[in-house]
Amino acid sequence: MSDGSFGLTEAVSIALGGMIGGGIYAVLGVVAEITHAATWFAFVLAGIVTSCAAYSYVRLNELVGSEGDGGGGSVTFVQSFTGNSTLAGMIGWTLLFGYVGSMAMYAFAFAEFSVTLPAVPESIGGLALRPFVSVLVVAGFVALNLLGARATGSAENVLTSVKVLVLVAFGLAGVGYALTVSSDPVSVGASRFTTVSPIVAAAVSFVAFQGWQLLFYDQESVVDPLETIPKAIALSIPAAVSIYVLVAVVTYNLAPEAVQTNPHTALVDAASTMAGPVGLADAAAVVISLSALFSTGSAINATMFSAGYFAKGLLTDDLLPDRAGDASASGVPTRTLLILGAVTAAFTAYGSLSAITAFASLSFIVVFSGMSGLAVTQRASERITAIWPAVGVIGGTLSFALMLYHLYTAERGTFVTVILIAIAVFFVELLYFEREILEEEIPFLDRDSGPDVE
Incomplete structure (x- = not known):
């Protein structure tokens, strides 16, 4: 793909397609299992925190770009502003596991x-056929992906348009049904607004809002990325939230029993x-x-492609073991x-x-909150207004804590699984990124058994 082949339309399609996909x-x-009729409100809360994280990404990207490094994503930001390769690598691994969780979630839903x-x-x-x-x-x-298949920007426009049109048509038809056919009042779950369930549900939904990040890893293909990417994000996140809200309200009110069972x-x-009522139930x-x-x-394919290139970048920076692939x-x-x-x-x-959704969402909450926190540390820059990254940090931290509490009290098995995976990943990361220190502290450790170190 030639440099600068993506304009604003293609950038919006990639970001929106990654979320709606x-x-x-x-x-x-x-x-819906967590917060019932207030599902739409949970999506709004998640959209607000996501927007604050996106603001942080955009501003950090501008700061990195102004230094002549061309911008980048989470790993680049951490390396540029902290100089800590271990922390950058751990953020990279967390994000990579989030992508794996996303693909697993999409594959589960596909089946x-x-x-x-x-x-x-x-x-x-x-x-069971599902697995x-x-x-x-x-x-x-x-x-x-091994064959090198990838949708071009024009194809992504078509793919995203079809997906969005189907969901918008579904939502509008549902509104029409509620106003003209159904005699039941529309429930918006107002009684739950003062409880923690919408916040917990918002935390669970973070994985559905991660698609806009993909733009930061393909900037060489975007026309004037420092101007185009912020515009694409400003358009795509509100659009995704609006579609989620519309579909959530319609689904809960037209199929309340199905939401429960x-x-x-x-x-x-x-x-x-x-x-x-028009005899098209089966067709619909x-x-x-x-x-x-x-x-x-489509979401599996796009995420697989992006995660693959993201992993390749980690390999290039020696943030993944050489055995994970050939960076050249x-x-x-x-x-x-x-x-x-x-x-x-x-x-x-x-x-x-x-469980898969919880794991992936927690991964993205950690990364979103981390980048918002990093933006707060750069608040002396004229490019950054600290209030928005601060909201991202507070919202992400609160979501993380409440989600863990929910898993502990309501889904103990999922909680144990997530904690065990997190501990395992953390120790593997430490073993890899601090291997030089471990080699010095443990004389009998075979220096040739690990990945090459420059």
Whole structure:
């Protein structure tokens, strides 16, 4: 792809497509389980904290760019403003695990919607079909990326337009149904506004708001990135929040029982309800299911591509072991893609949707809060107004704490799993990034057994 091939339209498509691409289909049910009719309010809260984090990213990117380094993402920001490669690497690993969690979440949702299609059984020979479909779709997109496939900017415009149009049409049709057919009052969950459940649900939904970050890792392909990226983010985040709010209100009010009993595919039931009076219930359900497959599949592919290049950047900076791939390879190293695919497949096969979503959201909360905190430290710059990064830090910290509390009290198994994974990842990171110190402190450690150190 030639330099500067993405204009504002393509940049908005990438950012909005990354958020709408699979998040609403995968996250809506999990969020609705926590806060019910106030699901839309949770998305608004998450959108506010995300906007503050995005402000921090934009301003830090401008500061790095003004120093002649061309801008960058989370890892570049930490390296530039702290000079701490260990901290930068740990942020990079956290973000990479967040991407893996996102792909696992999309693959889980892909399979959930697959088994809602006519003639597709939920099990074969007594074995649930969902895990097999999830693993197969991950394997398929790993193979596709190994072939070098990627949607161009123009194709991404089309893909995003289709996904957005389907969801907007769904939302508007639901509003029309509520106003003309349904006799029940529209519930907005006002009674929950004074409780912590919307904040907890907002924390869970952070994974659905991470797509805008992708722009910072492909700046060489964006026309005038320091001007185009802020505009694209300013347009895409409010648009994503608006669509999430519309879909959340419609789904909860048209399919309240489905939200309680089968929340992961409640959109299908809502579509059937609104199309029922005109005899198109089954057709509407199929359209939503196919749209979900299209959107989640597209999200897996885009995230796999971006995560692969992000990992390659970590390899180049010696922030990942050499065994994870060849940084000098053309495109994404094959071994890197295979590792990403294998870890994603394991997550999506053995995890629950709520556990995967919680893990990925916590990863992004840590990164978002960290970048907001980094922006606060740079508040002396004329480019940064400290209040917005401060809101990002406070909102992210509160969300992180409340989400852990919710998992501990309501989903103890998920809480234990997330904590164990976090501890394991932390110690692996320390073993890698502090390996020189460990080699000095532990004489019998084989210096040749680890990755090469310059």
